[in-house]
Amino acid sequence: xxxxxxxxxxxxxxxxDPGLGTSFERxxxxxxxxxxxxxxxxxxxVGALREAFIWLVSIPGWxxxxxLLAAYTALNLVFGSLYMLIGVEHIGNADLGSLRGRxxxxxxxxxxxxxxxxxGYLYPNGPLAWALAxxxxxxxxxxxxLISAIIYSRxxxxxxxxxxxxxxxxxxxxxxxxxxxxxxxxxxxLMREVKVRMLLVMADMDDQGERLNxxxxxxxxxxxxxxxxxxxxxxxxxxxxxxxxxxxADLISRRAEVLVIVMGVDVGYMQHVYTRHSYRFDEVQWGxxxxxxxxxxxxxxxxxxxxxxxxxxxxxxxxxxx
Numbered sequence: 602x603x604x605x606x607x608x609x610x611x612x613x614x615x616x617x618d619p620g621l622g623t624s625f626e627r628x629x630x631x632x633x634x635x636x637x638x639x640x641x642x643x644x645x646x647v648g649a650l651r652e653a654f655i656w657l658v659s660i661p662g663w664x665x666x667x668x669l670l671a672a673y674t675a676l677n678l679v680f681g682s683l684y685m686l687i688g689v690e691h692i693g694n695a696d697l698g699s700l701r702g703r704x705x706x707x708x709x710x711x712x713x714x715x716x717x718x719x720x721g722y723l724y725p726n727g728p729l730a731w732a733l734a735x736x737x738x739x740x741x742x743x744x745x746x747l748i749s750a751i752i753y754s755r756x757x758x759x760x761x762x763x764x765x766x767x768x769x770x771x772x773x774x775x776x777x778x779x780x781x782x783x784x785x786x787x788x789x790x791l792m793r794e795v796k797v798r799m800l801l802v803m804a805d806m807d808d809q810g811e812r813l814n815x816x817x818x819x820x821x822x823x824x825x826x827x828x829x830x831x832x833x834x835x836x837x838x839x840x841x842x843x844x845x846x847x848x849x850a851d852l853i854s855r856r857a858e859v860l861v862i863v864m865g866v867d868v869g870y871m872q873h874v875y876t877r878h879s880y881r882f883d884e885v886q887w888g889x890x891x892x893x894x895x896x897x898x899x900x901x902x903x904x905x906x907x908x909x910x911x912x913x914x915x916x917x918x919x920x921x922x923x
Contacts, residue, residue: 615814615815615816615843616800616815616816616817617815618813618815619800619815621639621802621813621815622813623812623813623814628804628811628856629856631858631879631881632802632813632858632860632879633858633860633877633878633879634879637876637877637878637879638877654747654750654751657751658751658754658755658758662755665751665755669748672744673715673744676711676715676740676744677708677711677712677715678708680711680714680715680733680737680740681704681707681708681710681711682707683733684706684707684710684711684730684733685703685704685707687729687730687733688729689703689706689707689710691725691726691727691729691730692706692707692710692723692724692725692726692730693723693724693725693726694722694723694724695723706723709723710723710734711737714734714737714738714741715737715738715740715741715744716741716745717738717741717742759867759870759872759873759874760874760876761786761792761863761865761867761874761875761876762786762787762788763784763785763786763787763863763876763878764784764785764786764787764906764909765782765783765784765861765878765909766782766783766784766891766909766910767884767910768782768880768884768885768886768889768910768912769781769782769859769880769884769885769886770782770885770886770888770889770890770891770912771849771885771886771887771888771889771917771921772888772889772890772891772915773890773915773917774821774835774837774838775837777837777838777839777922778838778917778918778921778922779821779835779836779837779838780818780835780836780838780844780859780885781833781834781835781836781891782833782834782859782861782878782880783831783832783833783834783891783894783909783910784831784832784834784861784863784878784909785828785830785831785832785894785904785906785909786828786829787906788867788869790867790868790869791827791828791829791867791868792827792828792865792866792867792868792874793826793827793828793865793866793868794824794826794865794866795824795825795827795828795832795863795864795865796823796824796863796864796865797820797823797824797834797861797862797863797864798817798823798861798862799817799818799820799834799836799859799860799861799862800815800816800817800818800859800860800862801815801816801817801818801843801844801857801858801859801860802814802815802816802857802858802859802860803816803843803852803855803856803857803858804855804856805855816843818836818842818843818844818859819836819837820834820835820836821835821836821837822835828865829902829904830895830902830904831894831895831904831909833891834861838921838922838923839923840923842923844921844923845921845922845923846920846921846922846923847920847921848919848920848921849885849887849919852882852885853882853883855882856881856882857881857882857885858879858880858881858882859879859880859885860877860878860879861877861878861879861880862875862877863875863876863877863878886912887917888914888915888916888917889912889913889914889915889917890912890913890915891911891912891913892908892911892912892913893908894906894908894909894911
């Protein structure tokens with residue numbers, strides 16, 4: 602049930618829709634996934650092959666390896682079956698003594714042809730086998746060329762590898778309270794000229810029903826020149842903050858979501874990189890303080906990425922002042 606104590610007049614602080622929409626016929630689970638991808642399923646759009654290439658360039662490396670192994674195996678199974686269909690007697694030095702031997706010959710012929718290795722022991726021996734081998738060879742050349750393009754695109758495409766704390770915090774700050782989250786660079790390369798924007802999305806009611814409103818959350822520091830260590834983003838909650846006067850129950854009832862947009866220059870690429878992250882209402886810890894994630898040892902700074910989400914419990918008021 603929506604909290605009726607929160608008037609829609611709070612939308613006077615709202616900003617224009619940044620491009621995510623303001624009203625939907627049903628409530629959304631969240632606008633942005635935790636990894637920063639927008640939760641939009643497109644119907645139609647660009648061609649399937651082009652979309653598949655972009656997908657292969659974007660997925661994690663282990664998933665790409667599994668996809669390539671599955672495609673390689675499937676291709677050999679298909680052409681191995683075709684060699685069996687035309688008859689392995691059309692393959693030189695084929696093992697015709699058993700079904701297992703015939704299948705091993707067909708599968709081995711496919712592997713040699715698609716990889717263009719050609720050891721010479723197995724070879725086409727007849728027009729049907731030559732025709733099938735020429736077709737499979739073309740698939741092999743095109744396939745490995747595509748793999749080369751995918752690998753090159755993955756290495757050449759500038760990306761940011763930022764680690765974010767698992768939760769945002771309602772944390773004490775100076776003489777009041779704040780919304781905080783923490784991030785750090787996973788890479789050993791330095792990020793410089795890093796800028797951050799933080800948005801709050803909340804569902805409000807007006808005379809036309811429910812709508813999403815967007816609020817800027819000004820930060821204590823919204824840019825840094827260098828980011829060799831972790832960076833705690835702090836939004837001070839004062840009377841001008843859209844979080845002023847809210848409780849944890851209000852965040853739940855209004856399906857609050859905090860969007861974090863980061864831009865910087867990765868000196869490894871010497872190009873601008875962008876990344877996004879999202880914290881939903883159930884990923885905001887009501888009362889806490891981040892534990893230190895870095896230290897100095899033997900005169901050298903040490904950053905512990907595995908401690909990025911470590912927190913200390915702090916009792917917070919039931920409702921934020923404001």
